[in-house]
Structures are given as structure tokens and as C-alpha cells.
Amino acid sequence: MSSTSETLRVALVQMRTGRTPAASIDTAAALVREAAQAGARYVQTPETTNLMELDRARLFETLHEEESDPALAAFRDLARALSIHLHVGSLALKVSAQRAVNRGFLIGPDGAIAARYDKIHMFDVDLDNGESYRESTAYRPGEQAVAADVDGIGIGLTICYDLRFPALYRALAEAGARVLTVPAAFTRPTGEAHWHILLRARAIENGAYVLAAAQGGRHENGRETYGHSLIVDPWGRVIAEGGTDPGIVLAELDMGEVETARRRIPSLRHGRRFEVLDPGHAGHLHLVEKPN
């Protein structure tokens, strides 16, 4: 790596995960191999790479615990075989008989798990097209933001609905992340309305690359997801984008672009914090001084 330009070749794997983990693992693995052959050093797969299942009884019959999960074992072998950083956007994993986690893994080129992240914000939402989700009835939310390292580049780990909570991304950027990741399974209507603009906003306000591998199309469980895996640069430009079908999306990240964006608009440095003094009333919000 030269001292003037720090770069990272990345790929997103877009999928249409079904109800059989073995098939999902095979599909994902083939696309990860294709990405590695195209020169990607970091490859990200979408939310719930292993399984999309709406039937709760069947979900818990199919899920494994982390220690015995076949998808995690297969992806660890694959990362090592290809010598890449493999970010499995998330796996649905059982933590007890009736409780699951929506957990992301960053696997290093040695096959070791470098970071784990449990999705914090649960998608408990009723859409006006009749789609209704209660993620929190099956999944236990995470309680920690997680930043990790890929070849000396800080990477923030988030998942899907987290995208709507900008304070998480600000905290990750302040912790040193220059790349923010949002593996997702967005619904079609909310994706059409909000996907691009929210991803671009997170990139712009933090002067960071945003990488979002997506689920797309009509799934075996009947759900439809938005697709459009996206790579956004720190100035907010979309530099690569997927469609609705499975495939890979490639880009070369240049960390000089992060430096340039943050020099042009130093909003990370200028940010202040506010505290509600008198909740529920019109009034003043107290400006909280930042340390230093």
C-alpha cells in the first residue's frame, strides 16, 4: 500500500435468500468467489444471508446456534480459502428455544471472527400495503455499536433498519470508522421511498463510504425486497449500484476521498450534542458541550 493513496477493493453480494440455508450458502459462496476473482479484498453479503422465513415455528426449527451454524463455518472456510475479509451482513442464529439474534460477522483472511454485531433497532412496523413486521418478538436486540478494522481502515457495522438512526453512524464515525456498512433486506415500498436518500445522507453527514449489500426480488417466503445494493462515496455520490436480481457490485475505495470530504465540510468536528431539558413541553434544548 503506497503512503499517498490508501485503497480498498470491495464487493457487495446481492441475494434473494430463501427458506433453505444450504441453498443460500451455495448461492452466496459462488458470488463471493466471483467477487474475489474480480479482485475484491472485502466482500459483504446482505442481512439474513442464511435464511428468510416468516413462519416462526419453522424459523426456530431451521435455525442453529452460532457454535454449530453451518453457514458461519462455511463462510469462515471460504474467507480463509480466498484470503479475503468476508463480512457476512447477518445470519439469523438461535440463542435459545424461542429467541434469535440478527448477527453480522466480519471474518478475517485467516478465517477468524474479527467482529460480531447484533442488530440494535428492531423492525416493528406496519406498512400501509398490509405488510406487518414484529422483529422484536423473535429477535433479541443488540446493545453495542461495533467498529472493526480492515487492513487499517475503520469499518462500522450496522444492519438494515439501523439506517434510520443517524446517531449510531455518527458514533461509529467518531470512533474512527471511514466506511459504514448497512447490509439490508429493505421492503420494496420503503426502499423506493427512502433507500438511496438515507444511505447518501449517512455518507454525506459523516464523510464516509457507505456499503450496503441488499436482498432483492420476490423471495420463497413470499416477501418482496427492494434490492439496489449500493456503494456511496464520502461526498454522497453513488459509485456502484445493483438491480433486483442476485449478483455482485464492485468498487475501489480511495481513503483520500474521505480526507477530502472531511476537509471540505468539517461537520464531524463541528458537531454539538443536545439534551432535552423538559420532555413533553415546548422549551429549550440544552446544548451539551463535547469533551475537549
Ligand SMILES: O=C(O)CNC(=O)[C@H](CS)NC(=O)CCC(=O)C(=O)O
Ligand atoms: O426477517 C427477515 O427474514 C430478514 N430481516 C428483515 O427483513 C429485517 C427485519 S423484518 N428487515 C428490515 O429491517 C427492513 C427495514 C426497512 O425496510 C425499512 O427501514 O424501511
